[in-house]
Structure formats: C-alpha cells, structure tokens
Amino acid sequence: MEAAFRVLEILENADGPMSGEYISNELSISRSAVWKHVKELQAIGYDISASQSEGYRLTKKSNRLLPYEVHKNLRTTVFGKKMRYFESTPSTIAVAKEMCGSEDPAKLHGMVIIAEEQTGGVGRMGRVWVSPTGGIWITIILKPRIPVDHVFMVTMAGAVAVARAIRKEFDLGALIKWPNDIYIGDKKVAGLLLELSAEADNIHYCILGIGVDANISPHELTSSVTGSVTSISAEVGHDVDRASLLARLLKEFESRYNLIESQEYDTVIREWKSLSCTIDQHVRISTLKNTFEGVAIDIDEFGALIIRKDDGRVERVIAGDCAHT
Amino acid sequence: MEAAFRVLEILENADGPMSGEYISNELSISRSAVWKHVKELQAIGYDISASQSEGYRLTKKSNRLLPYEVHKNLRTTVFGKKMRYFESTPSTIAVAKEMCGSEDPAKLHGMVIIAEEQTGGVGRMGRVWVSPTGGIWITIILKPRIPVDHVFMVTMAGAVAVARAIRKEFDLGALIKWPNDIYIGDKKVAGLLLELSAEADNIHYCILGIGVDANISPHELTSSVTGSVTSISAEVGHDVDRASLLARLLKEFESRYNLIESQEYDTVIREWKSLSCTIDQHVRISTLKNTFEGVAIDIDEFGALIIRKDDGRVERVIAGDCAHT
Numbered sequence: 001m002e003a004a005f006r007v008l009e010i011l012e013n014a015d016g017p018m019s020g021e022y023i024s025n026e027l028s029i030s031r032s033a034v035w036k037h038v039k040e041l042q043a044i045g046y047d048i049s050a051s052q053s054e055g056y057r058l059t060k061k062s063n064r065l066l067p068y069e070v071h072k073n074l075r076t077t078v079f080g081k082k083m084r085y086f087e088s089t090p091s092t093i094a095v096a097k098e099m100c101g102s103e104d105p106a107k108l109h110g111m112v113i114i115a116e117e118q119t120g121g122v123g124r125m126g127r128v129w130v131s132p133t134g135g136i137w138i139t140i141i142l143k144p145r146i147p148v149d150h151v152f153m154v155t156m157a158g159a160v161a162v163a164r165a166i167r168k169e170f171d172l173g174a175l176i177k178w179p180n181d182i183y184i185g186d187k188k189v190a191g192l193l194l195e196l197s198a199e200a201d202n203i204h205y206c207i208l209g210i211g212v213d214a215n216i217s218p219h220e221l222t223s224s225v226t227g228s229v230t231s232i233s234a235e236v237g238h239d240v241d242r243a244s245l246l247a248r249l250l251k252e253f254e255s256r257y258n259l260i261e262s263q264e265y266d267t268v269i270r271e272w273k274s275l276s277c278t279i280d281q282h283v284r285i286s287t288l289k290n291t292f293e294g295v296a297i298d299i300d301e302f303g304a305l306i307i308r309k310d311d312g313r314v315e316r317v318i319a320g321d322c323a324h325t
Numbered sequence: 326m327e328a329a330f331r332v333l334e335i336l337e338n339a340d341g342p343m344s345g346e347y348i349s350n351e352l353s354i355s356r357s358a359v360w361k362h363v364k365e366l367q368a369i370g371y372d373i374s375a376s377q378s379e380g381y382r383l384t385k386k387s388n389r390l391l392p393y394e395v396h397k398n399l400r401t402t403v404f405g406k407k408m409r410y411f412e413s414t415p416s417t418i419a420v421a422k423e424m425c426g427s428e429d430p431a432k433l434h435g436m437v438i439i440a441e442e443q444t445g446g447v448g449r450m451g452r453v454w455v456s457p458t459g460g461i462w463i464t465i466i467l468k469p470r471i472p473v474d475h476v477f478m479v480t481m482a483g484a485v486a487v488a489r490a491i492r493k494e495f496d497l498g499a500l501i502k503w504p505n506d507i508y509i510g511d512k513k514v515a516g517l518l519l520e521l522s523a524e525a526d527n528i529h530y531c532i533l534g535i536g537v538d539a540n541i542s543p544h545e546l547t548s549s550v551t552g553s554v555t556s557i558s559a560e561v562g563h564d565v566d567r568a569s570l571l572a573r574l575l576k577e578f579e580s581r582y583n584l585i586e587s588q589e590y591d592t593v594i595r596e597w598k599s600l601s602c603t604i605d606q607h608v609r610i611s612t613l614k615n616t617f618e619g620v621a622i623d624i625d626e627f628g629a630l631i632i633r634k635d636d637g638r639v640e641r642v643i644a645g646d647c648a649h650t
Binding site for chain 2 (some may be wrong): 101124126145146147148149152155179180193194195196197198199200201202204263287288289302303304318319320
C-alpha cells in the first residue's frame with residue numbers, strides 16, 4: 001500500500017486531474033502500476049475519477065480512519081507514529097496484548113492500534129463494548145516508567161485528553177465522569193479502559209483502550225448500553241473528521257502522559273478535576289464489596305475518588321461503578 | 326504415573342517387602358505392569374529393592390519435590406490441590422503466565438507449579454534468580470477478588486507464610502525484609518515475586534513466584550547474587566524435607582490469603598510487621614527515580630513502606646530496593 005499512498009499524495013496536492021503518465025514518471029513506476037494503485041485507493045474509500053483524456057482526479061477522500069489520514073494531522077513526538085490498522089478485529093485491546101506478548105513492549109511504546117469496527121469489544125469488568133463502524137476504537141501501548149500504584153494516572157491523562165480533544169475540535173462541553181467515561185450533558189460519548197501487566201516495581205506494559213462514539217447514530221448503541229448515550233455526529237448534526245480528532249487526541253494525551261512520567265501528577269489531577277462532572281456531585285458508588293452514597297469531594301493521585309458519605313464518614317474508592325444521583 | 330503412585334502407596338504402607346503377585350492382585354494389573362511401575366518410581370528417585378524371593382521393598386523415598394509427596398502433608402482447602410511438576414523449566418512464572426493466557430484464570434486459582442530447577446528464573450526487575458536443584462521453586466496462580474491497589478497484600482501474605490513455615494518446621498528465626506525477601510540473620514534465604522494482570526476494578530490473575538533456598542549449598546548461589554545468602558540446609562546442618570515445608574507453606578499462605586479476601590488487612594499487616602526486620606531499621610531506599618535514607622517506621626495496607634527521612638520528612642515508598650544501613 002505504501003506506493004499507493006504516494007500516488008494519493010500526488011493527487012491530493014494537484015489542482016486538477018493528473019495524467020497517468022505524469023504520475024508514472026514522478027514515481028518511476030509503470031502506468032499500469034499507477035492504475036493498480038488507484039484501484040487500491042478506491043478500494044479503501046477514496047473517490048478517484050479516471051478519464052482517458054484528463055487522467056486521475058481525487059474527488060473525495062476516504063472516510064475511513066486510515067493511519068495515512070491521521071498522520072497528516074499528527075503533531076506528536078512518539079504517540080501514534082507507529083500504527084496498525086484493521087478494518088475489523090474482535091478487540092484492539094486483544095491485538096495489543098498479543099503484540100506485547102510476542103515483542104518487547106518497550107519497543108511498542110506509543111503504538112496505536114486502530115479498528116474501523118470491533119466485533120468483540122470489551123468495556124470495564126468484561127462488559128460488552130458496542131463498536132460499530134463510524135466510531136474511534138483504538139488501543140495505545142505504553143511502557144510507563146512510573147510506580148505501579150500511580151498507573152491509573154494514565155487513565156486520568158487519557159480522559160483529560162479525550163475531553164479536551166472533543167472540546168477543541170467541536171466546541172462541545174465534554175466532561176469526565178469518574179472513573180473513565182466522557183459525557184456530553186448527561187449522555188456518554190466515550191470511554192477508556194486500562195489494562196496492566198506488572199510486577200511490584202516494574203510495569204511490563206499498560207494498554208489504554210479508548211472508544212469514542214464519533215459518527216454513529218445513538219440508536220446503534222442504545223440497545224445494549226445502560227444509560228443514555230450520544231455521539232459527536234449526533235451532537236454537531238453531521239459526520240466529523242475522525243482522523244483529525246484522533247490526531248488531536250493523541251497530541252493532548254502525549255503531553256499529559258509526559259507530565260505523569262515527570263511525576264507532575266498535580267497538574268494532571270487539577271485538569272482532570274476542572275473537567276470532571278463527578279466532583280461535587282451526589283453519587284452512588286458500587287464496588288466489588290458494597291454500595292454506598294455520598295458526595296464526591298476529591299480525587300487523589302492514585303485515581304481514587306474521595307467520597308463524603310451520607311453518614312459523614314470519608315471513604316476512598318479506587319474502582320467501582322458510579323451513578324450520579 | 327497415576328498407577329505407579331498406587332504401587333508406591335502399597336509399598337509405603339507395607340511393613341516389609343511385598344510380592345509382585347500381591348500388588349498385581351491388589352491393583353488388578355499384571356505383574357509385568359507392576360514391574361514397569363516400579364521402574365518408573367525408581368526413575369523419579371524412589372529406592373525400591375526387588376528380589377525374586379521376597380518381592381519389592383521401598384528403602385528410601387525420592388528426594389524430589391513431587392506433588393505426591395507434597396499432597397501427603399497438605400492440609401489446605403484449595404491451594405496446591407492442583408499441581409504441575411517439572412524436573413526442569415526455564416521459569417515457573419512463565420509457565421503460569423502461559424496457562425493463564427490459554428485457560429480461564431478463575432479455574433486455575435490455587436494451582437501450584439513446581440520445578441526441581443529453573444534454567445531461566447527471574448527475580449524483581451528482571452534480575453536473574455539462580456534456581457538449582459535442591460531449592461523450592463514454585464509459582465501459585467491466584468484470581469483475587471480484591472481491589473487492584475491492595476494486590477501487594479498478596480505478596481505480604483506470602484512473605485508471612487514463608488517466614489512462618491520456616492520458623493515452624495525448623496525453629497529458625499526467619500524474618501521479612503521489605504519488600505519481599507526472607508532472611509535468616511543477615512542472609513537471604515527466600516524471595517517472592519508477584520506478577521499482575523489487571524484492569525482498574527478487575528484482577529485478571531496474579532501469580533506469586535516463591536523461591537526458597539532449601540537444600541542448596543550457599544556456594545552455589547553466591548556467585549551471582551549480591552549480598553549474603555544462606556539456605557535452610559546450611560542453617561540446620563542437613564538436608565530437609567522440602568515436601569513437608571512446601572505443604573506447610575501453602576497452608577500458612579492459604580489462611581493469610583483468606584484474611585485478605587475478607588478484607589481483614591490489618592491482621593496480615595500486624596503479622597507482617599511482627600516478622601519484619603526492616604521496621605525500625607535505618608535503610609537506604611532506591612526507587613526508579615531517586616535514592617534516600619531514613620528510618621522505616623511503618624507499612625501500609627498497600628504494601629508501601631513509610632520512611633522518616635533523615636531530613637525529618639516522611640516518605641511513602643511502594644516499590645524499590647531497600648538496604649539496611
């Protein structure tokens with residue numbers, strides 16, 4: 001495909017149609033190779049008109065979330081420089097785990113796995129994560145050099161990045177709901193899931209799955225999701241450029257991640273809190289062991305929510321379900 | 326091998342030699358099958374004399390750490406009921422990880438993997454763990470239903486169990502050195518290593534590797550180990566019954582583990598502290614980020630050591646190297 005994208009680049013930069021002869025000269029390939037590459041590009045969603053007299057013309061770019069399109073907008077140093085793309089895969093998290101099992105995770109740091117659709121997407125606690133075409137379903141492989149007990153700061157950095165990216169790209173008031181969902185108003189639009197392989201003082205790898213309901217009709221999601229959901233396209237009234245959103249998200253994430261690596265936890269915590277719709281809310285928390293209600297008053301550097309319970313006592317919750325009541 | 330151990334059981338319970346005919350009748354197998362099983366038992370280290378006139382007699386049990394021998398002493402409910410035994414394997418932790426990757430970890434809970442020797446044993450931070458024949462090199466697979474941030478309580482429970490088992494079996498003053506070593510005097514005799522696969526509120530599995538220098542000459546260990554080492558045989562002056570020690574260790578561990586599952590963290594922390602040679606010591610701590618000195622004053626329910634630094638400030642360390650100074 002590499003050569004096909006060189007053809008694409010010429011068509012993108014052209015003012016009008018480009019002759020097969022020009023492209024073939026430019027890339028030192030045969031005219032039949034040019035034609036083959038045009039067919040490849042058409043197959044992945046680029047509208048390219050071909051006329052005997054005029055040549056080739058790009059009339060509409062692909063609406064797939066192709067690495068080529070993301071890279072055009074990507075302003076990161078490491079994150080997303082390497083990508084793997086799937087039209088369909090059971091779960092990008094599963095792909096990432098497999099990769100970390102067979103390659104040195106340190107060499108995979110910053111790798112982003114993208115799928116147009118996931119056929120077996122998972123959310124927290126093994127719940128189903130509906131992931132139809134139109135969303136952003138990615139997993140980022142990370143090799144953090146931070147203490148294991150601070151690893152959930154990575155999820156916090158990710159949540160800040162997703163909320164910021166949605167805000168900056170679309171001027172939508174995205175907020176973070178603890179522990180790892182992104183909401184617009186009272187409707188969920190995105191979620192994160194962190195998986196970890198570690199020993200006490202050594203994180204082998206952590207992989208952050210991010211799902212954003214970008215160009216999806218909320219009807220496609222509601223059947224199997226509890227609570228209200230929305231999508232970016234539903235909020236802004238038209239399909240959006242997912243590649244540009246993903247590039248922005250990765251840039252926002254990389255800068256917060258770097259803060260964590262420098263142990264500047266406070267900066268990320270402050271930003272998380274300023275974007276949180278959970279802090280100061282009355283909530284009902286369900287953990288593995290019990291359920292209780294109270295007001296969420298703070299979050300600490302381990303990602304734990306601090307609750308002032310209705311009976312006045314203060315409780316710290318590292319993980320659980322949280323309902324705003 | 327199952328049938329061979331039935332033959333062994335008969336020989337163990339016999340006052341004198343048993344004829345092949347008796348055994349063959351008892352087990353409803355042919356006399357040549359009896360002979361085959363005797364050969365199998367001899368091959369794994371059981372001394373069995375065979376005479377045409379008298380029959381078979383067990384003269385010495387195997388000194389291998391065979392599941393059959395451990396089970397004779399095992400008083401647990403779950404831990405060690407299922408075992409996998411290797412004469413030699415690179416690393417029992419690696420075996421456990423593989424198993425957890427291909428089977429449901431919940432079904433493997435309590436499984437113990439034993440190796441007579443490890444050819445690629447690893448300690449903390451990927452350091453080499455020398456594991457020659459004569460030691461106890463095991464890994465226990467666990468599926469804890471506890472919050473992820475309390476997972477290092479499992480290591481603490483394991484350390485308490487190892488120290489207690491050594492004390493009870495041999496009346497040796499074993500103590501715990503933070504984070505996860507067992508010492509006799511100023512010499513290391515055992516170590517633990519916990520590996521974790523988790524998401525925020527769900528531990529997929531954790532595997533606890535335990536290595537005990539049981540019947541090993543300390544000379545075999547010192548070449549590649551920093552600091553002084555000893556072994557149980559060196560301390561008591563003779564080889565010890567590893568099967569009995571392992572059975573005791575698993576029993577001690579299971580009871581502490583159950584406390585953790587019941588969130589009775591305090592009981593385990595108290596016991597850990599009473600067995601610790603680190604608390605109240607002046608220590609030098611090296612973490613991923615820095616090195617500092619101070620007095621270890623406490624440990625918390627996340628397994629973090631609390632240090633009053635020489636400059637008076639109090640620091641919490643979740644992981645690192647600790648030298649008593």
